[in-house]
Amino acid sequence: MAINVTRRQFFKLGGAGLASSSLAMMGFAPEPAEASIRQFKLSHAKETRNTCTYCSVGCGILMYSKGDGSKNVEQDVFHIEGDPDHPVSRGSLCPKGAGLLDFVHSEGRLAYPQVREAGSDEWKRISWDEAYARIARHMKDDRDANFVRRNAQGQTVNHWTTTGFLAASGSSNEAGYITHKVVRSLGMVAFDNQARV
Amino acid sequence: MTNHWVDIRNANLIIVMGGNAAEAHPVGFRWVTEAIEHNNAELITIDPRFTRTSAVAQDRAFIRTGTDIAFLGGLISYLIETDQIQREYVLHYTDAALIVRDGYGFEDGLFSGYDESTRSYDKQSWMYEMGDDGFVRRDESLRNSRCVYQLLREHYARYTPETVSSITGIPVETLQRLWKKMAATCVPDKTMTFCYALGWTQHSTGSQIVRAAAMVQLLLGNMGLPGGGVNALRGHSNIQGLTDLGLLSQLLPGYLTLANAKEQDYAAYIDKRTKQPTVEGQVSYWKNYEKFHVSLMKSWFGDAATETNQWCFEWLPKLERPLYDVLDTFERMSKGEMTGYFCQGFNPLASFPDRAKVTRALSSLKYLVVMDPLNTETSEFWKHYGEYNDVDSSAIDTEVFRLPTCCFAEDEGSIVNSARWLQWHWAAAPPPGDARPDIRIMAELYRELKRLYEAEGGAFPDPLLNLTWDYKIADEPSPQELAREYNGRALADLVDAEGNVTRRAGEQLSGFGELTADGKTAAGCWIFTGCWTEDGNQMARRDNSDPYGTGNTLGWAWAWPANRRILYNRASADVQGRPWGPDKAFIWWDSEQGLWVGADVPDFVATSPPSQGQMPFIMQPEGVGHLFAGQSMVDGPFPEHYEPFESPVKDNLLHPGNSRARANPAARIFDDDREALGKPEDFPHAATTYRLTEHFHFWTKHAELNAIVQPEQFVEIGEALAEEIGVAAGDWVKVSSNRGSIRAVAVVTKRLRPMQIGSRQVHHVGIPLHWGFTGAAKKGFLINALTPFVGDANTQTPEYKSFTVRVEKA
Ligand code: SF4
Numbered sequence A: 001m002a003i004n005v006t007r008r009q010f011f012k013l014g015g016a017g018l019a020s021s022s023l024a025m026m027g028f029a030p031e032p033a034e035a036s037i038r039q040f041k042l043s044h045a046k047e048t049r050n051t052c053t054y055c056s057v058g059c060g061i062l063m064y065s066k067g068d069g070s071k072n073v074e075q076d077v078f079h080i081e082g083d084p085d086h087p088v089s090r091g092s093l094c095p096k097g098a099g100l101l102d103f104v105h106s107e108g109r110l111a112y113p114q115v116r117e118a119g120s121d122e123w124k125r126i127s128w129d130e131a132y133a134r135i136a137r138h139m140k141d142d143r144d145a146n147f148v149r150r151n152a153q154g155q156t157v158n159h160w161t162t163t164g165f166l167a168a169s170g171s172s173n174e175a176g177y178i179t180h181k182v183v184r185s186l187g188m189v190a191f192d193n194q195a196r197v
Numbered sequence B: 001m002t003n004h005w006v007d008i009r010n011a012n013l014i015i016v017m018g019g020n021a022a023e024a025h026p027v028g029f030r031w032v033t034e035a036i037e038h039n040n041a042e043l044i045t046i047d048p049r050f051t052r053t054s055a056v057a058q059d060r061a062f063i064r065t066g067t068d069i070a071f072l073g074g075l076i077s078y079l080i081e082t083d084q085i086q087r088e089y090v091l092h093y094t095d096a097a098l099i100v101r102d103g104y105g106f107e108d109g110l111f112s113g114y115d116e117s118t119r120s121y122d123k124q125s126w127m128y129e130m131g132d133d134g135f136v137r138r139d140e141s142l143r144n145s146r147c148v149y150q151l152l153r154e155h156y157a158r159y160t161p162e163t164v165s166s167i168t169g170i171p172v173e174t175l176q177r178l179w180k181k182m183a184a185t186c187v188p189d190k191t192m193t194f195c196y197a198l199g200w201t202q203h204s205t206g207s208q209i210v211r212a213a214a215m216v217q218l219l220l221g222n223m224g225l226p227g228g229g230v231n232a233l234r235g236h237s238n239i240q241g242l243t244d245l246g247l248l249s250q251l252l253p254g255y256l257t258l259a260n261a262k263e264q265d266y267a268a269y270i271d272k273r274t275k276q277p278t279v280e281g282q283v284s285y286w287k288n289y290e291k292f293h294v295s296l297m298k299s300w301f302g303d304a305a306t307e308t309n310q311w312c313f314e315w316l317p318k319l320e321r322p323l324y325d326v327l328d329t330f331e332r333m334s335k336g337e338m339t340g341y342f343c344q345g346f347n348p349l350a351s352f353p354d355r356a357k358v359t360r361a362l363s364s365l366k367y368l369v370v371m372d373p374l375n376t377e378t379s380e381f382w383k384h385y386g387e388y389n390d391v392d393s394s395a396i397d398t399e400v401f402r403l404p405t406c407c408f409a410e411d412e413g414s415i416v417n418s419a420r421w422l423q424w425h426w427a428a429a430p431p432p433g434d435a436r437p438d439i440r441i442m443a444e445l446y447r448e449l450k451r452l453y454e455a456e457g458g459a460f461p462d463p464l465l466n467l468t469w470d471y472k473i474a475d476e477p478s479p480q481e482l483a484r485e486y487n488g489r490a491l492a493d494l495v496d497a498e499g500n501v502t503r504r505a506g507e508q509l510s511g512f513g514e515l516t517a518d519g520k521t522a523a524g525c526w527i528f529t530g531c532w533t534e535d536g537n538q539m540a541r542r543d544n545s546d547p548y549g550t551g552n553t554l555g556w557a558w559a560w561p562a563n564r565r566i567l568y569n570r571a572s573a574d575v576q577g578r579p580w581g582p583d584k585a586f587i588w589w590d591s592e593q594g595l596w597v598g599a600d601v602p603d604f605v606a607t608s609p610p611s612q613g614q615m616p617f618i619m620q621p622e623g624v625g626h627l628f629a630g631q632s633m634v635d636g637p638f639p640e641h642y643e644p645f646e647s648p649v650k651d652n653l654l655h656p657g658n659s660r661a662r663a664n665p666a667a668r669i670f671d672d673d674r675e676a677l678g679k680p681e682d683f684p685h686a687a688t689t690y691r692l693t694e695h696f697h698f699w700t701k702h703a704e705l706n707a708i709v710q711p712e713q714f715v716e717i718g719e720a721l722a723e724e725i726g727v728a729a730g731d732w733v734k735v736s737s738n739r740g741s742i743r744a745v746a747v748v749t750k751r752l753r754p755m756q757i758g759s760r761q762v763h764h765v766g767i768p769l770h771w772g773f774t775g776a777a778k779k780g781f782l783i784n785a786l787t788p789f790v791g792d793a794n795t796q797t798p799e800y801k802s803f804t805v806r807v808e809k810a
């Protein structure tokens, strides 16, 4: 396994806390990268507080974005670092958290609703309205066909078992709460989140 | 976590077992380092591998995967037989003295009440014996042969050091050395903490492993004290919050539970969950169940929920099986019994066991909806990616919708860390392109469905049509509105016993003590009540001061319940209400004020004097911690060692020859999946899956920096195994189970060593899980091609940590 790292990437790695990365453990210890990572001009940036989106230590982060906050000027996050006031993390981030910015700007981010039709081998871009209309139609057709008011024993069960829902434990409480409210109002029971696994 | 991250620094001994905190929770792990450096603490790791946590530990053992209960059961026996327990604590704060019914027993690996045809237990005999006064009988001398203490002693007497050693592979001397160190924390003023993660939960006996640890902590008097507790280091940033909010098949918010189909009567449903004290004078907080339940129904259904219609009890779905967990769901899906499925920020193709079965299941759906910031493997399960996803798109008829969502940086709201802290965050930028927040997507989808039902009618639309929806922008409720809703508010003036108004209609509630069962309060998640009060958003607080020097920052964010940071903290004081030692002073009784005071919010009735005799575990009807789990577990009141469903060992050494007790007799396994289990002779190597510090599940392979530092899939094998199969470091190996195979580069290390199990040597194989066929890292195989489709008997969490494979040169 060979790893080629450019000098620029080396400096980025410094920000990732390379000393604590498994690369070192696995015998790929690079020479110490001494670059200071605080070359960013943060003074004109907007600072926003958030929490690392990965593990459940819940480290505090500060996100810096460009744009002055005025209307029609899009903010763009260009730097993320640990929040020194945070009582657990005290400004630290681990190698996962150090890469948060690249997650935000990942090429894998999705930007538009899409559909893959039955049997097709490609995505097709659609509007939100079309997406909602088609999904809601599927849901209603299935629910109307398979919702169980009473089971074979004559017990009232009012449940819908043929469509299920996996919720996201990376999302906020508010998203989780409204998801639960909507899902149960439909009578869904095949409902779980990552806590199940 | 019963305790919290910073509190780890108060520990005298830290056991990391079933986890690898230095690797997976690096910043939280700093508090372990802090305890070692500034509290003279020792760190011990118990793991199949020499992990990054082991590397900085003072002592360690290597354990065969899936045998943790043998280790902990042996420890329990050691504590009892050498009389190293915290006696006063055990006598008063646990059920050690309570008497168990005559019918309870345990024989050849099975508890009383076993029914093989259903693989389940009738738990009638697993109960305390009630006296004529309506309370549980007890024997303070602990000598009665039917008291919990004696039953516990008898149960674990079989776990001798020699037996435990042959099951776990840990040498007897090592066992005794570690047990001795752990036992030393039985003195009142020393604490040990357990830190665990998926290494404990992802087993067919997972819940019982955690319970065994809790029992050890009760015996040692380490529960409720600073530096003690049983601490689940959880994974996803809000996995705690989604659990608290009840997004699991059988739950409602705040650990309320859905009724099963037999529970047709509202009063009986409530009555069963309203736990009255079974020991005289105890708090038994679940006696308030109906207040929480009615407040939830008022929150969801508003004016439509009335006393006359039993607060819409009929509207809630009823369960016809214990769980509709993901294994059950994918089993049904693979048999063509499901139509549609939603994956909101969840990647089941990568995350669920037996990937071939998952692919089959998804291919049988009519529609699949993926809501995610990233292009997950699940969203492209139908797309051909060479050997990494070898499917024929034209043969898959599932319509797949992919809806782009915001990520954390574009989102406002709160998430709950492992320590139960609700921390508020703000959005820094808009999402890319036309991506939308999850809240908005759920709201718009709901509104679209509502329009359809209004226009066309359809199956039982009442709950859907009557759902409260008083948000300013109906298509996009704000996080603030939703947070205020789950906190709860008064719907009418609330009055005290003298008729004084304590809360005006419309005001936010400040705690769950205000909730009522008469429809005058609404609260969407009772354990979160107090997070958004009339004083505003408590979750956004940022005062990090620590006035008692205990690491307890009550002014930072807000923790459930009631902003308490250490659960059961009443147990940090003795029966008279005095701290167990100056070092462990946390909360105590102040007789002048007539109040419990100290560094934390008391987990207790603040005005209840010690003389009143109320005990610390206020959620239990007995007021004490349970060594004997009467009704809460499906697979036994005491944890028992069973082999993983796939094990390199043919027999359960505790029950040789009894095939019914080889693996957990109460764990569910579907027929096809049982057929798909491998045999030790074909798949001789013990496999375990794990995570790396540079990566977070299947997310960070999409982030360039992480993809650079850990770009390529590998598996880890020991030098001895490498030599046996003729593999050198850097060679490609094929790893197969009876369900599938992967190929990866071999990392050959000293970190995995063969273990002597009975007469043979067992090799472990370590399989990190972070690669797939989408993202910026090199493509790799989804390792769940290998894992078995069976879960923990209680939770159905899949057995990812213990299964068997064959490794060979590719
Ligand atoms: S900034 Fe870094 S990458 Fe760019 S030229 Fe200088 S050393 Fe090279």
Ligand code: SF4
Pocket: A052, A053, A054, A055, A056, A057, A058, A059, A089, A092, A093, A094, A095, A096, A097, A098, B024, B025, B026, B027, B028
């Ligand atoms: S920075 Fe690392 S330790 Fe902190 S929350 Fe993120 S992933 Fe966890």
